[in-house]
Amino acid sequence: MEELKIALKVNDLDNVATIFANDVTDGTVVEMRDKKGNREQITVKGDVPYGHKIAVADIHIGEQITKYGEEIGIATKEIVKGEYVHVHNLDSMRGRGDWETEKEAETV
Template sequence: MDKRALRMAASDDVATVIDAVSAGEKVCVRTKSGEVACMLTAREDIPRFHKICLIERDAGDTVTKYGQIIGRVTSPIGRGSYVHIHNIESIKTGVGA
């Protein structure tokens, strides 16, 4: 069975995983209305309720969640990778998001 993730807005670069995900597992990303937004393979283990990257991001790119910019990429993030304080920083505070 595929793992689940939720994308809050169509412009989001990340989704929140609903189930803990292990590297190599398939993740079904759905919209708030329940439609399938995309399927992807996790590149890393991701804890429950943390972020998974939906598109490739380079250092310096912004990260969008809830339709709002939540941070800036500090090191490249691949599609299906874990997005957290080790690879993004808060734009507002300059610390890990």
């Protein structure tokens, strides 16, 4: 039997799940689990390292990406279910950045 590849979704509101398996590549089928243990098979799009995320629903550009039931960023591209989600298609929503950004914000 092939080793179980888990994608964990910790909050019902989340539209991403985190992969806890090695060798997850484009086309790998992973099993998404929620906190109650409900499961769903999802086909991964892209090569996803251990501890990285996939979308568990289609996410449109500009939409909120949710993990832990809270927003962790905005989709900067169209994201389809199963697709690798990381800094290439997710942008932080935090206005408050480092000192330089803050200074710029203050002068506006």
